[in-house]
Amino acid sequence: MIIYNSSYLKQFTAQVFIKMGCPEDQAWIAADCLNQADLRGVDSHGVARLSGYIRLWELKRLNATPQMSILHETPSTAVLDGDKGLGLVTAPHAMRIAIEKAKIAGTGWVAVQNSNHYGIAGYHAMMALEHDMIGISMTNASPLVAPTFSKSRFLGTNPIAVAFPALHQPPLVIDMATTTVANGKLEVLQRKGMDAPLGWTQDKDGNPTTDAYSLKKGGSMLPLGGDRDHGGHKGYCLGAMVDIFSAVLSGANYGPWVPPFVSFLEPPANQVGNGIGHFLGAIRVDAFRPALEFKENMDKWIHTFRNAEPSDGQEKVLIPGDPERELTAERIKNGIPLHEQVVDDLKKLGESFGIEFEDKFEDRK
Amino acid sequence: MIIYNSSYLKQFTAQVFIKMGCPEDQAWIAADCLNQADLRGVDSHGVARLSGYIRLWELKRLNATPQMSILHETPSTAVLDGDKGLGLVTAPHAMRIAIEKAKIAGTGWVAVQNSNHYGIAGYHAMMALEHDMIGISMTNASPLVAPTFSKSRFLGTNPIAVAFPALHQPPLVIDMATTTVANGKLEVLQRKGMDAPLGWTQDKDGNPTTDAYSLKKGGSMLPLGGDRDHGGHKGYCLGAMVDIFSAVLSGANYGPWVPPFVSFLEPPANQVGNGIGHFLGAIRVDAFRPALEFKENMDKWIHTFRNAEPSDGQEKVLIPGDPERELTAERIKNGIPLHEQVVDDLKKLGESFGIEFEDKFEDRK
Numbered sequence: 001m002i003i004y005n006s007s008y009l010k011q012f013t014a015q016v017f018i019k020m021g022c023p024e025d026q027a028w029i030a031a032d033c034l035n036q037a038d039l040r041g042v043d044s045h046g047v048a049r050l051s052g053y054i055r056l057w058e059l060k061r062l063n064a065t066p067q068m069s070i071l072h073e074t075p076s077t078a079v080l081d082g083d084k085g086l087g088l089v090t091a092p093h094a095m096r097i098a099i100e101k102a103k104i105a106g107t108g109w110v111a112v113q114n115s116n117h118y119g120i121a122g123y124h125a126m127m128a129l130e131h132d133m134i135g136i137s138m139t140n141a142s143p144l145v146a147p148t149f150s151k152s153r154f155l156g157t158n159p160i161a162v163a164f165p166a167l168h169q170p171p172l173v174i175d176m177a178t179t180t181v182a183n184g185k186l187e188v189l190q191r192k193g194m195d196a197p198l199g200w201t202q203d204k205d206g207n208p209t210t211d212a213y214s215l216k217k218g219g220s221m222l223p224l225g226g227d228r229d230h231g232g233h234k235g236y237c238l239g240a241m242v243d244i245f246s247a248v249l250s251g252a253n254y255g256p257w258v259p260p261f262v263s264f265l266e267p268p269a270n271q272v273g274n275g276i277g278h279f280l281g282a283i284r285v286d287a288f289r290p291a292l293e294f295k296e297n298m299d300k301w302i303h304t305f306r307n308a309e310p311s312d313g314q315e316k317v318l319i320p321g322d323p324e325r326e327l328t329a330e331r332i333k334n335g336i337p338l339h340e341q342v343v344d345d346l347k348k349l350g351e352s353f354g355i356e357f358e359d360k361f362e363d364r365k
Numbered sequence: 366m367i368i369y370n371s372s373y374l375k376q377f378t379a380q381v382f383i384k385m386g387c388p389e390d391q392a393w394i395a396a397d398c399l400n401q402a403d404l405r406g407v408d409s410h411g412v413a414r415l416s417g418y419i420r421l422w423e424l425k426r427l428n429a430t431p432q433m434s435i436l437h438e439t440p441s442t443a444v445l446d447g448d449k450g451l452g453l454v455t456a457p458h459a460m461r462i463a464i465e466k467a468k469i470a471g472t473g474w475v476a477v478q479n480s481n482h483y484g485i486a487g488y489h490a491m492m493a494l495e496h497d498m499i500g501i502s503m504t505n506a507s508p509l510v511a512p513t514f515s516k517s518r519f520l521g522t523n524p525i526a527v528a529f530p531a532l533h534q535p536p537l538v539i540d541m542a543t544t545t546v547a548n549g550k551l552e553v554l555q556r557k558g559m560d561a562p563l564g565w566t567q568d569k570d571g572n573p574t575t576d577a578y579s580l581k582k583g584g585s586m587l588p589l590g591g592d593r594d595h596g597g598h599k600g601y602c603l604g605a606m607v608d609i610f611s612a613v614l615s616g617a618n619y620g621p622w623v624p625p626f627v628s629f630l631e632p633p634a635n636q637v638g639n640g641i642g643h644f645l646g647a648i649r650v651d652a653f654r655p656a657l658e659f660k661e662n663m664d665k666w667i668h669t670f671r672n673a674e675p676s677d678g679q680e681k682v683l684i685p686g687d688p689e690r691e692l693t694a695e696r697i698k699n700g701i702p703l704h705e706q707v708v709d710d711l712k713k714l715g716e717s718f719g720i721e722f723e724d725k726f727e728d729r730k
Binding site: 071072073074075076077079104105106107109111134146147148149150151152154162164172174176177178179180181197199202205206207224225226229230231233234235236237238240241243244248249250251254255256272273283284285287288289293294297298300301304305308309310311312314316317318320 | 436437438439440441442444469470471472474476499511512513514515516517519527529537539541542543544545546562564567570571572589590591594595596598599600601602603605606608609613614615616619620621637638648649650652653654658659662663665666669670673674675676677679681682683685
């Protein structure tokens with residue numbers, strides 16, 4: 001692992017996106033989105049993914065200068081055509097539309113089609129917070145997850161994020177894949193040579209397995225809950241819900257037709273929509289009750305749950321968003337660790353654009 | 366088990382609610398809601414629960430003639446004061462308001478405070494279907510579930526329901542508690558003298574247990590996923606989300622302050638809101654894309670997933686809502702089985718209101 005300064009990584013990322021042709025403001029938003037993933041500990045969705053976006057752009061599957069347009073709208077809804085843009089750009093744009101609609105109609109809901117991978121779901125949801133709004137964000141993703149009782153990879157990890165503003169307490173931020181675990185946790189086990197717990201994945205025939213490499217052998221991830229006895233059918237329901245909101249409502253591809261993020265896989269034939277889809281929502285809290293009242297009660301909720309009695313052997317009870325916030329503070333201070341192969345990848349990427357990716361951590365705050 | 370005709374049970378239920386003082390139209394809606402639970406196989410939320418509502422009414426914790434009022438509204442939102450009414454009545458009323466708002470604003474969202482148990486979440490969500498709308502329904506409930514790492518019972522089973530209309534296919538209906546299993550499944554194991562799988566509950570100290578009686582011994586239910594390794598913190602997030610939408614947004618009680626359904630437990634002191642809370646939403650699909658287009662794609666989604674390849678040893682892959690729909694058809698035809706103790710309870714209830722609950726199944730269709 002090599003430690004890098006967070007703002008250095010963000011600056012490098014923005015420069016790469018600018019060289020790719022992104023308008024400067026969009027490049028910085030996209031860079032911020034990847035940077036927040038690194039700060040929050042979702043390392044798979046941070047700068048490590050930068051070269052993946054570039055490869056899609058090289059294949060013309062991603063458009064650096066999208067002409068985004070609203071296909072249809074009502075006072076509280078809109079459908080946005082992302083024009084094959086970065087999801088890191090189309091989703092924040094959609095969220096801004098949702099926020100503007102919520103100012104007038106109380107809530108705003110924007111479905112996005114013709115988009116690409118949008119980074120971490122929580123980034124977009126959290127945009128609502130400064131407006132005293134609840135933010136909601138979901139997206140479908142490349143199919144790796146099998147429906148209950150099936151061995152077909154038909155769903156993505158399809159995350160859901162919801163961000164609630166509070167008063168003196170930090171906001172409560174939920175940001176979760178609708179699978180038992182994210183792929184990144186399997187990779188950690190692979191590096192350590194360890195088995196996975198039952199309930200994370202299944203083999204290519206749909207049998208339970210503890211093989212941390214099962215996904216690479218044609219197996220599939222399991223929806224949150226794992227097997228049927230442990231409520232896996234509910235995780236399947238959640239993944240299905242995200243797929244439908246993100247893609248059937250927007251006119252994007254759903255289920256097995258969702259185009260893959262990795263550039264070495266071709267998008268499936270006979271597409272049923274355009275690109276991948278997202279669904280963003282903004283709810284003005286004072287469309288329900290005075291914002292101060294809501295936020296005071298959020299503080300009380302958070303205080304109460306943080307003071308729930310720990311189980312034997314546990315130290316404390318967490319609030320959704322606590323671990324990410326603690327890690328963010330730590331990484332702003334001490335830097336972001338990158339695997340050597342990520343560093344090599346970024347160096348090559350920099351070279352191809354004539355931008356130096358420096359060897360070592362330097363404090364550029 | 367004694368088999369009863371579904372429409373006989375519904376008629377009996379409506380008569381009881383009328384005797385309790387409900388306006389006739391409200392009594393029939395409430396009866397329909399309980400009846401649909403029985404038909405869909407959620408036996409714990411059907412006629413078996415009828416006397417529970419009556420006991421709350423006897424204690425004046427439930428109002429048979431609520432004067433429901435809108436406390437605040439915007440084009441796409443409202444807060445409804447349920448005036449201590451049956452949730453079986455306040456939630457359908459709120460859903461009708463949401464549907465009317467969606468007709469004009471594209472979506473409608475109604476938070477309900479000062480309400481009581483609302484039956485099955487799916488009933489209210491499905492009300493949107495005939496309007497070519499997506500229906501959403503959630504509620505908080507008596508605290509039985511512990512946050513991750515805690516032994517405090519701070520959340521209810523807090524269900525989420527979402528109903529999506531389709532064209533030739535039946536609608537896709539998700540209706541799920543945000544726990545690994547519902548309490549009813551523990552009761553089944555208790556009757557059979559069997560242990561529960563790990564991940565369903567924990568003991569009073571927060572340790573994993575297979576004791577099917579653990580809840581009755583001061584233990585708690587686990588959020589969907591079970592322990593931390595299996596994503597239980599995500600189930601905790603979902604339960605928290607439902608609690609906040611239902612109660613912090615509406616002004617109802619949340620977390621440990623949610624009043625219990627059972628009449629022998631007093632509501633907690635120092636209430637933080639009014640009654641329990643619900644959150645209902647209606648999304649007009651043609652606020653996003655033409656309804657026909659959406660429904661054709663829903664058909665394709667459903668067809669695709671129903672034809673996913675079954676795992677070894679499995680026969681077919683289900684679509685959310687399939688099992689409930691199949692059971693409904695079967696129970697309309699063959700009747701609804703009731704435990705003898707439920708039958709005794711209903712007989713006594715009937716006697717106290719001067720309504721005979723008949724001994725045997727009779728076809729009154």
